[in-house]
Amino acid sequence: MSTIQTDTLVERDRQNVWHHISPYNEASPPTVFTEAKGAWMTDHKGNKVLDGMSGLWCVNVGYGREELAKAAYDQMIKMTYTPMTQSHQPAIDLAEKLNEYLDDDYMIFYSNSGSDANEVAFKIARQYHQQNGEPSRFKFISRYRAYHGSSMGALSATGQALRKYKYEPLVPGFLHVAPPDSYRRPEGMSVEEFNIQKAQEFEEKIIWEQKETIAGIIMEPLITGGGVIIPHPVYMEKVQEICNKYGVLLIIDEVICGFGRTGKMFGHMHYKVKPDIISMAKGLTSAYLPLSVTAVRKDIYETFKKSEENSHFRHVNTFGGNPAACALALKNLEIMERENLVARSAELGKRLQNELADLNDHPHVGDIRIKGFLMGIEMVEDKETKEPATNERVGKIIAECRAKGLIIGKNGDTVAGYNNILTLSPPLSCTDEDVDFIISTIKDVLNHNTLIRD
Numbered sequence: 425m426s427t428i429q430t431d432t433l434v435e436r437d438r439q440n441v442w443h444h445i446s447p448y449n450e451a452s453p454p455t456v457f458t459e460a461k462g463a464w465m466t467d468h469k470g471n472k473v474l475d476g477m478s479g480l481w482c483v484n485v486g487y488g489r490e491e492l493a494k495a496a497y498d499q500m501i502k503m504t505y506t507p508m509t510q511s512h513q514p515a516i517d518l519a520e521k522l523n524e525y526l527d528d529d530y531m532i533f534y535s536n537s538g539s540d541a542n543e544v545a546f547k548i549a550r551q552y553h554q555q556n557g558e559p560s561r562f563k564f565i566s567r568y569r570a571y572h573g574s575s576m577g578a579l580s581a582t583g584q585a586l587r588k589y590k591y592e593p594l595v596p597g598f599l600h601v602a603p604p605d606s607y608r609r610p611e612g613m614s615v616e617e618f619n620i621q622k623a624q625e626f627e628e629k630i631i632w633e634q635k636e637t638i639a640g641i642i643m644e645p646l647i648t649g650g651g652v653i654i655p656h657p658v659y660m661e662k663v664q665e666i667c668n669k670y671g672v673l674l675i676i677d678e679v680i681c682g683f684g685r686t687g688k689m690f691g692h693m694h695y696k697v698k699p700d701i702i703s704m705a706k707g708l709t710s711a712y713l714p715l716s717v718t719a720v721r722k723d724i725y726e727t728f729k730k731s732e733e734n735s736h737f738r739h740v741n742t743f744g745g746n747p748a749a750c751a752l753a754l755k756n757l758e759i760m761e762r763e764n765l766v767a768r769s770a771e772l773g774k775r776l777q778n779e780l781a782d783l784n785d786h787p788h789v790g791d792i793r794i795k796g797f798l799m800g801i802e803m804v805e806d807k808e809t810k811e812p813a814t815n816e817r818v819g820k821i822i823a824e825c826r827a828k829g830l831i832i833g834k835n836g837d838t839v840a841g842y843n844n845i846l847t848l849s850p851p852l853s854c855t856d857e858d859v860d861f862i863i864s865t866i867k868d869v870l871n872h873n874t875l876i877r878d
């Protein structure tokens with residue numbers, strides 16, 4: 425591709441494309457990507473980079489898989505579309521497949537995005553309580569730092585002030601508690617004690633708010649985009665106990681943690697919990713097409729089958745459960761199974777753990793948190809005070825990795841006070857050489873760059 429065409433692309437982008445969550449910066453225009461294969465992307469100038477974030481934590485099987493394109497193509501030709509007021513075979517097959525992983529306990533409701541899946545979860549939870557004789561239950565509790573989506577309900581559940589404050593007032597009835605950020609626990613307190621204390625915040629909130637008003641708790645199995653905050657198992661057990669005690673539904677957001685990212689098929693499977701509702705998106709199709717799912721326990725679904733008028737779920741979306749997207753999702757899961765990508769994710773997590781352990785001695789590395797092929801490195805100015813690293817320091821590390829051909833992320837600019845966590849979430853299909861490259865680049869940038877170590 426000639427330089428002239430390249431320049432034109434960037435200019436045309438500037439004139440017409442409004443980018444998601446990106447500041448307007450004339451000095452560094454967005455990269456235009458033109459090709460991608462495996463874990464590697466090629467930009468409009470021919471530069472290759474390894475996508476250590478799988479896009480937005482989503483291209484789990486890697487880029488450029490022809491068999492996924494073919495699965496979608498075949499389905500489009502065979503039967504393009506029917507709304508999910510009716511049905512079609514890929515939707516049925518995919519629901520069965522998901523239930524294979526979930527012990528057959530769930531009904532599958534299809535939408536288009538993670539935000540949609542969470543909106544559906546909130547509506548189902550509220551309607552369920554109404555139909556179950558507890559109409560006063562309408563509130564949801566989530567955690568500060570968590571992200572649950574961009575639509576008004578999902579944003580209300582989100583605990584990141586900087587994403588919200590220009591769009592308020594948001595939806596009433598969404599409450600927040602502190603996350604189990606063990607790295608910043610009080611001195612002298614064990615991780616276990618701290619996690620129990622943090623879980624108890626849910627109970628306190630439920631009591632303060634009047635227990636009969638609480639519909640559900642929504643949480644990721646571990647907070648991903650908000651800074652990779654991994655709970656101690658006792659935290660999740662305690663949350664489950666509290667939900668059971670107060671009749672509160674446990675909604676688990678698996679939008680990032682699902683489909684192998686954390687080393688199990690679903691992130692909640694690391695813990696002794698049985699979600700009432702599970703939202704899924706991203707890795708479900710590895711982002712080749714939009715599709716999301718709200719999986720709802722079958723006994724909750726039963727209350728929607730009562731004979732009264734309007735007991736059905738009055739929610740529809742045009743594209744949810746699109747046949748090509750469902751067919752593609754099935755193929756995506758077939759690939760994950762065939763290539764053992766869930767086990768591979770766990771194995772690669774161990775590799776990161778071992779081979780990056782010496783970074784713990786770096787003067788600005790406060791904490792390294794890994795679950796499967798998902799990692800957060802918390803950067804600090806000072807290891808003693810744990811003062812979060814400046815945007816400048818974190819930005820420099822990201823830029824240097826990028827200059828060496830590796831995309832890594834950080835937890836947005838969205839968590840007030842704590843935008844100091846480097847994130848990594850590469851395709852689970854990375855080759856051993858890809859992983860060598862990721863590890864050596866991160867080490868190289870952190871260890872051999874005096875400015876970053878200053």
Ligand code: PLP
Nearest residue numbers: 537538539571572573679680705
């Ligand atoms: N939930 C979590 C945990 C997410 O990370 C995201 C997106 O990043 C969402 C929900 C929203 O998903 P979507 O962007 O598909 O609406």
